[in-house]
Amino acid sequence: MTARSDLAGAEEKVARWWRRTGSSARAAEARTGYLFVLPIIALLVIFTLYPVVRSFYISFYHWDPFLHDVYFLGLSNYYTVLAGPATPAHPSFDFALLNVLYYTAVVVSAQTLAAFALALLFNSRRMVSRVTRAIVFIPAATSSVAMSALFIWIFSYQGPVNAVLAPLRVAPLNWFQSTTYAFPAIMAMNVFSTAPYFMILFLAGLQAIPTSIQEAASLDGVRSLWHRTRYIYFPMLRFTTIIVAILGITGAMQLFDQIFVITGGGPAGSTYVPLFYIYDLAFTAQGEQGVAAAASVILFIIIMAITLTQRRFLRELSWAG
Numbered sequence: 001m002t003a004r005s006d007l008a009g010a011e012e013k014v015a016r017w018w019r020r021t022g023s024s025a026r027a028a029e030a031r032t033g034y035l036f037v038l039p040i041i042a043l044l045v046i047f048t049l050y051p052v053v054r055s056f057y058i059s060f061y062h063w064d065p066f067l068h069d070v071y072f073l074g075l076s077n078y079y080t081v082l083a084g085p086a087t088p089a090h091p092s093f094d095f096a097l098l099n100v101l102y103y104t105a106v107v108v109s110a111q112t113l114a115a116f117a118l119a120l121l122f123n124s125r126r127m128v129s130r131v132t133r134a135i136v137f138i139p140a141a142t143s144s145v146a147m148s149a150l151f152i153w154i155f156s157y158q159g160p161v162n163a164v165l166a167p168l169r170v171a172p173l174n175w176f177q178s179t180t181y182a183f184p185a186i187m188a189m190n191v192f193s194t195a196p197y198f199m200i201l202f203l204a205g206l207q208a209i210p211t212s213i214q215e216a217a218s219l220d221g222v223r224s225l226w227h228r229t230r231y232i233y234f235p236m237l238r239f240t241t242i243i244v245a246i247l248g249i250t251g252a253m254q255l256f257d258q259i260f261v262i263t264g265g266g267p268a269g270s271t272y273v274p275l276f277y278i279y280d281l282a283f284t285a286q287g288e289q290g291v292a293a294a295a296s297v298i299l300f301i302i303i304m305a306i307t308l309t310q311r312r313f314l315r316e317l318s319w320a321g
Helices: 002-058 076-083 093-121 127-136 144-154 160-168 182-207 211-219 225-236 238-252 257-262 274-284 289-320
Strands: 061-064 069-072
Touching (some): 002 061, 002 289, 061 289, 093 182, 093 238, 144 182, 144 257, 182 238, 182 257, 211 225, 238 289, 274 289
Antiparallel strands (some): 061 069
């Protein structure tokens, strides 16, 4: 009896020691993990969270730190953004917002269709297809500034676009200096550079479709590319298509760098977008940082509302599918 109780006591001591050392090891592992992620958290706080909070704070002030002219205005900056008069140098925020919504509708639709078409074209595991995919993906891996510089030449007087249109008796023009064609040219450039990126998402979805489904559909008479696309690819890539649309809309609403490099918001404000409106007020106007901060908050709210709506739709779609 004594030997049995001694054995039970020893087992209890071993269990307590194991729990103590195990919890200590887990705590040490957790501290090590936090130590590794601490630099990333610090960068996010310094360069993302703090600027967001600071911008919200500045949006309630007349803010001109260079002349030490700072005073509280309340919601006046928001009123200026939403109802302020437009000038030739600074088109209104609602005009810029309509421009970017028009751009988003055209570019997201075109890049989604182009990405899907490219995915269908390169939906093969052959080496030739892999090499071609890598070549097609180059525009997506190229910086937007470099791509903008290239397209300035492509749409110039001596560029390839005018050379191709010359036999059709189309008069040559500098596309980016035309109030009619500057924005469509930027749309074409961005579809060209973003469609290969979304092609990868569609391609992953296509190659994840089980071959058994395609073989069964083939036995049922679904053999042509149109019928396979209509009855197999579209239904099974519905979730991927929504993801592509969400990423496309979020990126399109933040259009800036191509506008900055190519047109500067011109000609005559035809390519003026909200982020360029914010940049214009913050860095080229005197004492308008508060208005620029208010505009950034409004744009943040608009993008957040669109994103939350898309997430709700995506959640309902996932439950339904």
